[in-house]
Amino acid sequence: MSTHEQDINIEQYEFEPIKGYPMLNWKGKRPFRSTQYYPAQLKETHGEAVEGWLNKIFWGDNIQVMSHMLKEYRGKVKLVYIDPPFDSKADYKKKITLKGKNVSNDHNSFEEKQYTDIWISDGYLQYIFERIVLIRELLSDDGSLYVHCDSRKSHYIRCILDEVFGMDNFRNEIKWKRQPVRGAKARSKQYARNSDTIIFYSKSNNWTWNGAYKPYDEKFIKTKFRPDENGRLFRDCDLGDYSEESIKKFEEQGKIYITSGRKKRLKRYLDEEKGESLGDIWIDIPEVNSQAAERTNYPTQKPEALIERIIKASSAPGDIIFDGFMGSGTTQVVAMKLGRRFLGADINLGAVQTTTKRLVKMLNNYEEELSGFEVYNVNNYEVFRNPVQAKELLIEALEVQPIYNNSLYDGEKDGRMVKVMPVNRIATRADLNELITNFDYKLFEKRQQESPNQPVERLLLVCMGHEPDLAAALEQEIGYKIDIEVVDILRDKTNLEFKRDSEAEIIVKDDKLVIKNFYPMNLLQKLSIMKENVEDWKELVESVMIDWNYDGAVLEPAVVDIPERNELVTGEYKVPEDAGTIRVKITDLLSESLEVTIDG
DSSP states (O other): OOHHHHHHHOOEEEOOOOOOOSOOOOTTOOOOOEEEOOOEEEEEEESOOBTTBOEEEEESOHHHHHHHHHHHHTTTEEEEEEOOOOOOSEEEEEEEEOSSSOBSOSOOEEEEEEEEEOOOTTHHHHHHHHHHHHHHHHEEEEEEEEEEEOTTTHHHHHHHHHHHHOGGGEEEEEEEEOSOGGGSOOOTTSOOOOEEEEEEEESSSSOOOOOOEEOOOHHHHHHHOEEOTTSOEEEEEOOTTSOHHHHHHHHHTTOEEEOTTSOEEEEEEGGGOOOEEOOSEEOSOOOOOTTOTTOOOOTTOOOHHHHHHHHHHHOOTTOEEEESSOTTTHHHHHHHHTTOEEEEEESOHHHHHHHHHHHHHHHHHOSSOOOOEEEEEESOOOSOSOGGGHHHHHHHHTTOEEOSSOSSOOEEETTEEEEEOOSSSOBOGGGGHHHHHHSOHHHHHHHHHHOTTSOSEEEEEEESSBOTTHHHHHHHHHTSOEEEEEEEHHHHOTTOOOSOOOEEEEEEETTEEEEEEEEOHHHHHHHTOOGGGBSOGGGGEEEEEEETTOOSSOBOOSEEEOOOTTOOOOOEEEOOTTOOSEEEEEEETTSOEEEEEEOO
16 A cells, blocks of 8 residues: 555544643643544453453553544543653663573673653653643543642643643642652752642543542541440431431431430441541552562552552443553553453553563452453554663664763764654654754854855754655744755664564474573673573563464463562473464563464
8 A cells, every 4th residue: 555545544533622721831832633543453362351341451652542542432431540751850760680590690680771751841741731632532521530740740730731621620639648758868958759649630520439438547446436236336426417318217227326315316337338538638558669569660650559549439340441651550450450441551562561461460360250451552663672772772773973961962973963753653743843942043043144055954863754754844844944864764774783683492392382492682681691601591581471373463372471570480381282373472571572483
């Protein structure tokens, strides 16, 4: 199919007008009124559908994932919880540690960057704005949005939410105390920061609300409750706020008693109460500690109890929950436990692998019947496993001289300033906005006056596919002559080696599939380990999955070998009699996978 034919067939989605006021302005702000459909490729299926539903998680840029979701889920999502970047000016890393001690090397651990939270100018605000607009399109009329942030940008995010949802749909600003002050980082001449903000908006004035409660503490129970003649704990309450009909119902239930002063009082039994009504300051849920069973070592992981409280308050079993920054997959795990349906997305493959691992364990270990899930790629750009490190890889592969103290350009090559466009997706005209907004126009004007016939800048744009006429669009927008070269990695530099493929030795012998050796080359390189020094390949492996009857497209593993933290994969598996084409997926500690097909 030609590019022209593809353009004709791409579905476009116009958005409902946002409220539009009050309006927060920032440098380079642009409207976001429509999007297009992006395709998704089904890669894996785990478990079975329940009542015709399979949950879904997507690997890809969430703006494209949500654009893809509009076709099927527009106006159908009951609850969205997101924990987006905070603009914290930090890189978030995960410690990678070998599972055993049989590697001949002193360095058995290192830190792998999972995502970066460093933003240029007001690009962060545009990033959040566009995603909030798409979330509103996905929400049902009685749906709710919770945005988890901190003090750095919470005031700006709330203004954006007012602009998109309207001030009347603001519900709460919740303060979550993450840790005691003694555990918070000490700061000079200011209070320690030990809380996050969770901003709660609804799409309309008819939102789903089940209430939020926490159990009474022991002191309250001891002082307020006493046993009745059968030993049931109750507390007495005044009847002043109840109707005669309600009082009559209480009498029929035996919950009314007469005091010595001849007054009627209501018995409220402890085992029938939901607990203490929650306010907007939550101090009872601690961070995930280092010894917690739910801990995944993924940076910024949030506790299950926190997400459980939100899901219970703003949804019902069977409702669809979405988290577009799923990270370690806590929202998906809790939604599955509570009988909700879920959708999830993350641009980091490590997050997708971590979430998959947690969900597969639940499917295997949970007593109740749980709906399975599918794993999709959106836009199918798999050159980079981790987009955070993509720029470093590209700069090295293209032999670009990096520039470390420049907020606009990434480097310089052959007299051209180099800008690496977003990876894992096609570069669009909208992506030029960062350049257009932050060019030094005073310098351009000076150069034009000095050399009217020469370009005011020479640029090299590096991208993973791009819209046509990208260079012409940039020059037309700024009104100055620019010499622009566009390098399309997918088209022009297919011979570049961004990562070394893993290697494995797998045999089928005596009705058993045996993994004799596995060499994850990128992981070994990071650990400075030679292939010949690996004594037990299992120490390098996170999981093994096997599909005994692979259809050539979608992995449906019948064997899922995901060991506990300090245990190793088996490495040897009995082949069933009806096995056909076998597909083996080995995932290493970096979340990089090798898939091998063995013909039956």
